[in-house]
Amino acid sequence: MKKRIGIFYGPTGGATEKVAKLIASELQGAAEVYPVKDATPSMINNYEIIIFGCSTIGSETWNGEASRSDWDIFRPELRKIQVQGKLFAFFGTGNSVSYPRNFVDGMGILAKELMAQGAKIVGQWPTDGYSFTDSEALIDGKFVGLAIDEDFEAEKTATRVKQWVELLRKSI
Ligand SMILES: Cc1cc2nc3c(=O)[nH]c(=O)nc-3n(C[C@H](O)[C@H](O)[C@H](O)COP(=O)(O)O)c2cc1C
Numbered sequence: 105m106k107k108r109i110g111i112f113y114g115p116t117g118g119a120t121e122k123v124a125k126l127i128a129s130e131l132q133g134a135a136e137v138y139p140v141k142d143a144t145p146s147m148i149n150n151y152e153i154i155i156f157g158c159s160t161i162g163s164e165t166w167n168g169e170a171s172r173s174d175w176d177i178f179r180p181e182l183r184k185i186q187v188q189g190k191l192f193a194f195f196g197t198g199n200s201v202s203y204p205r206n207f208v209d210g211m212g213i214l215a216k217e218l219m220a221q222g223a224k225i226v227g228q229w230p231t232d233g234y235s236f237t238d239s240e241a242l243i244d245g246k247f248v249g250l251a252i253d254e255d256f257e258a259e260k261t262a263t264r265v266k267q268w269v270e271l272l273r274k275s276i
Pocket residue numbers: 114115116117118119120121159160161162163164165166197198199200203206207208209254255
Protein backbone atom coordinates (compact mmCIF):
# COMPACT_ATOMS: atom_id res chain seq x y z
CA MET A 105 0.00 0.00 0.00
CA LYS A 106 1.38 3.37 -0.97
CA LYS A 107 1.96 5.51 2.08
CA ARG A 108 0.09 8.72 1.44
CA ILE A 109 0.08 10.08 4.95
CA GLY A 110 3.02 11.76 6.64
CA ILE A 111 2.98 12.57 10.35
CA PHE A 112 5.48 15.20 11.46
CA TYR A 113 5.70 15.99 15.16
CA GLY A 114 7.72 17.76 17.78
CA PRO A 115 9.02 17.83 20.42
CA THR A 116 10.35 14.30 20.76
CA GLY A 117 10.48 12.04 23.80
CA GLY A 118 7.20 13.00 25.45
CA ALA A 119 3.45 13.16 25.02
CA THR A 120 3.58 14.52 21.49
CA GLU A 121 5.70 11.61 20.28
CA LYS A 122 3.42 9.16 22.07
CA VAL A 123 0.34 10.60 20.36
CA ALA A 124 2.06 10.70 16.94
CA LYS A 125 2.80 6.99 17.25
CA LEU A 126 -0.72 6.19 18.48
CA ILE A 127 -2.20 7.97 15.47
CA ALA A 128 0.15 6.08 13.14
CA SER A 129 -0.84 2.82 14.77
CA GLU A 130 -4.55 3.59 14.31
CA LEU A 131 -3.84 4.35 10.65
CA GLN A 132 -2.61 0.76 10.34
CA GLY A 133 0.49 1.22 8.24
CA ALA A 134 -0.89 3.94 5.97
CA ALA A 135 1.27 6.62 7.59
CA GLU A 136 4.95 7.31 8.13
CA VAL A 137 6.06 9.23 11.21
CA TYR A 138 8.95 11.68 11.53
CA PRO A 139 10.16 14.11 14.17
CA VAL A 140 9.90 17.55 12.60
CA LYS A 141 13.48 18.24 13.69
CA ASP A 142 14.58 15.62 11.12
CA ALA A 143 12.20 16.83 8.39
CA THR A 144 12.69 18.97 5.32
CA PRO A 145 10.02 20.69 3.24
CA SER A 146 10.69 18.27 0.36
CA MET A 147 10.01 15.30 2.66
CA ILE A 148 6.70 16.85 3.63
CA ASN A 149 5.90 17.65 0.00
CA ASN A 150 6.05 13.90 -0.78
CA TYR A 151 2.78 13.30 1.04
CA GLU A 152 -0.79 13.98 -0.01
CA ILE A 153 -2.10 14.04 3.54
CA ILE A 154 0.02 15.71 6.16
CA ILE A 155 -0.55 15.52 9.91
CA PHE A 156 1.35 18.01 12.05
CA GLY A 157 1.61 17.53 15.82
CA CYS A 158 2.97 19.92 18.41
CA SER A 159 2.90 20.67 22.11
CA THR A 160 2.38 24.09 23.62
CA ILE A 161 5.73 24.81 25.26
CA GLY A 162 6.97 21.31 25.81
CA SER A 163 9.41 19.39 27.91
CA GLU A 164 12.42 20.74 26.02
CA THR A 165 11.69 24.25 27.19
CA TRP A 166 10.96 23.03 30.68
CA ASN A 167 14.26 21.15 30.88
CA GLY A 168 16.12 24.15 29.55
CA GLU A 169 17.69 21.94 26.90
CA ALA A 170 16.63 24.21 24.09
CA SER A 171 15.60 27.81 24.01
CA ARG A 172 13.43 27.22 20.96
CA SER A 173 11.11 24.33 20.24
CA ASP A 174 11.50 22.03 17.24
CA TRP A 175 8.55 23.79 15.59
CA ASP A 176 10.01 27.24 16.30
CA ILE A 177 13.13 26.14 14.46
CA PHE A 178 11.16 24.61 11.57
CA ARG A 179 8.78 27.56 11.21
CA PRO A 180 10.77 29.41 8.48
CA GLU A 181 10.52 26.24 6.35
CA LEU A 182 6.71 26.20 6.43
CA ARG A 183 6.43 28.55 3.50
CA LYS A 184 8.27 26.02 1.33
CA ILE A 185 5.49 23.50 1.80
CA GLN A 186 3.24 22.96 -1.20
CA VAL A 187 -0.32 23.21 0.05
CA GLN A 188 -2.24 22.96 -3.24
CA GLY A 189 -4.08 19.68 -3.63
CA LYS A 190 -3.06 18.47 -0.16
CA LEU A 191 -4.98 17.89 3.03
CA PHE A 192 -3.62 18.94 6.41
CA ALA A 193 -4.64 17.75 9.87
CA PHE A 194 -3.32 18.72 13.27
CA PHE A 195 -3.00 17.39 16.77
CA GLY A 196 -1.82 19.22 19.83
CA THR A 197 -0.77 18.19 23.31
CA GLY A 198 -1.41 20.51 26.23
CA ASN A 199 -2.57 20.82 29.79
CA SER A 200 -6.13 22.03 30.29
CA VAL A 201 -5.86 22.27 34.09
CA SER A 202 -2.71 24.36 34.53
CA TYR A 203 -3.14 26.36 31.31
CA PRO A 204 -6.93 26.60 30.79
CA ARG A 205 -6.70 29.93 28.95
CA ASN A 206 -4.05 28.68 26.55
CA PHE A 207 -5.02 25.06 26.08
CA VAL A 208 -3.20 23.62 23.02
CA ASP A 209 -2.52 27.13 21.71
CA GLY A 210 0.44 25.82 19.73
CA MET A 211 -1.80 23.70 17.50
CA GLY A 212 -3.86 26.77 16.63
CA ILE A 213 -0.83 28.92 15.91
CA LEU A 214 0.62 26.26 13.61
CA ALA A 215 -2.69 25.63 11.85
CA LYS A 216 -3.27 29.34 11.26
CA GLU A 217 0.14 29.63 9.58
CA LEU A 218 -0.81 26.86 7.16
CA MET A 219 -4.29 28.32 6.65
CA ALA A 220 -2.68 31.64 5.71
CA GLN A 221 -0.86 29.74 2.96
CA GLY A 222 -4.18 28.38 1.71
CA ALA A 223 -3.97 24.88 3.23
CA LYS A 224 -7.15 22.80 3.31
CA ILE A 225 -7.69 21.44 6.80
CA VAL A 226 -9.52 18.28 7.86
CA GLY A 227 -10.04 16.66 11.25
CA GLN A 228 -11.63 19.55 13.14
CA TRP A 229 -12.63 18.23 16.52
CA PRO A 230 -15.54 19.09 18.88
CA THR A 231 -14.77 20.52 22.31
CA ASP A 232 -17.24 18.19 24.07
CA GLY A 233 -15.70 16.52 27.08
CA TYR A 234 -12.90 19.07 27.51
CA SER A 235 -12.70 21.61 30.30
CA PHE A 236 -10.83 24.81 29.42
CA THR A 237 -11.46 28.54 29.07
CA ASP A 238 -9.85 29.55 25.81
CA SER A 239 -7.53 28.34 23.09
CA GLU A 240 -5.85 29.66 19.96
CA ALA A 241 -6.83 26.31 18.47
CA LEU A 242 -10.54 27.17 18.55
CA ILE A 243 -11.81 27.97 15.08
CA ASP A 244 -15.56 28.30 14.45
CA GLY A 245 -16.30 26.67 17.82
CA LYS A 246 -14.19 23.56 17.23
CA PHE A 247 -10.60 22.63 17.85
CA VAL A 248 -8.75 22.88 14.55
CA GLY A 249 -7.45 19.37 15.25
CA LEU A 250 -7.21 16.72 17.93
CA ALA A 251 -6.53 18.13 21.41
CA ILE A 252 -4.82 15.82 23.89
CA ASP A 253 -4.15 16.38 27.59
CA GLU A 254 -1.69 13.71 28.71
CA ASP A 255 -0.99 15.61 31.94
CA PHE A 256 -4.49 15.34 33.43
CA GLU A 257 -6.62 13.24 31.06
CA ALA A 258 -4.24 10.55 29.87
CA GLU A 259 -6.91 7.91 30.32
CA LYS A 260 -8.91 9.59 27.54
CA THR A 261 -6.08 9.65 25.00
CA ALA A 262 -6.54 6.22 23.41
CA THR A 263 -10.27 6.75 22.81
CA ARG A 264 -9.77 10.30 21.56
CA VAL A 265 -7.11 9.16 19.09
CA LYS A 266 -9.25 6.26 17.88
CA GLN A 267 -12.31 8.45 17.33
CA TRP A 268 -10.30 11.19 15.68
CA VAL A 269 -8.69 8.78 13.24
CA GLU A 270 -12.16 7.43 12.40
CA LEU A 271 -13.26 11.00 11.68
CA LEU A 272 -10.15 11.62 9.62
CA ARG A 273 -10.73 8.52 7.51
CA LYS A 274 -14.08 9.96 6.41
CA SER A 275 -12.39 13.13 5.12
CA ILE A 276 -9.39 11.68 3.29
C1 LIG B 1 6.79 25.44 30.79
C2 LIG B 1 5.53 24.82 30.27
C3 LIG B 1 4.54 25.63 29.73
C4 LIG B 1 3.36 25.07 29.23
N1 LIG B 1 2.39 25.87 28.67
C5 LIG B 1 1.25 25.31 28.21
C6 LIG B 1 0.23 26.12 27.64
O1 LIG B 1 0.34 27.33 27.55
N2 LIG B 1 -0.89 25.51 27.17
C7 LIG B 1 -1.07 24.15 27.25
O2 LIG B 1 -2.12 23.63 26.82
N3 LIG B 1 -0.12 23.36 27.78
C8 LIG B 1 1.04 23.91 28.26
N4 LIG B 1 2.00 23.12 28.80
C9 LIG B 1 1.76 21.66 28.88
C10 LIG B 1 2.41 20.88 27.76
O3 LIG B 1 1.98 21.31 26.50
C11 LIG B 1 2.06 19.41 27.93
O4 LIG B 1 2.64 18.92 29.13
C12 LIG B 1 2.48 18.56 26.75
O5 LIG B 1 1.95 17.26 26.92
C13 LIG B 1 4.01 18.49 26.60
O6 LIG B 1 4.31 17.72 25.47
P1 LIG B 1 5.67 16.91 25.37
O7 LIG B 1 5.65 15.88 26.48
O8 LIG B 1 5.63 16.29 24.01
O9 LIG B 1 6.77 17.91 25.53
C14 LIG B 1 3.17 23.67 29.29
C15 LIG B 1 4.18 22.86 29.84
C16 LIG B 1 5.33 23.42 30.32
C17 LIG B 1 6.37 22.51 30.90
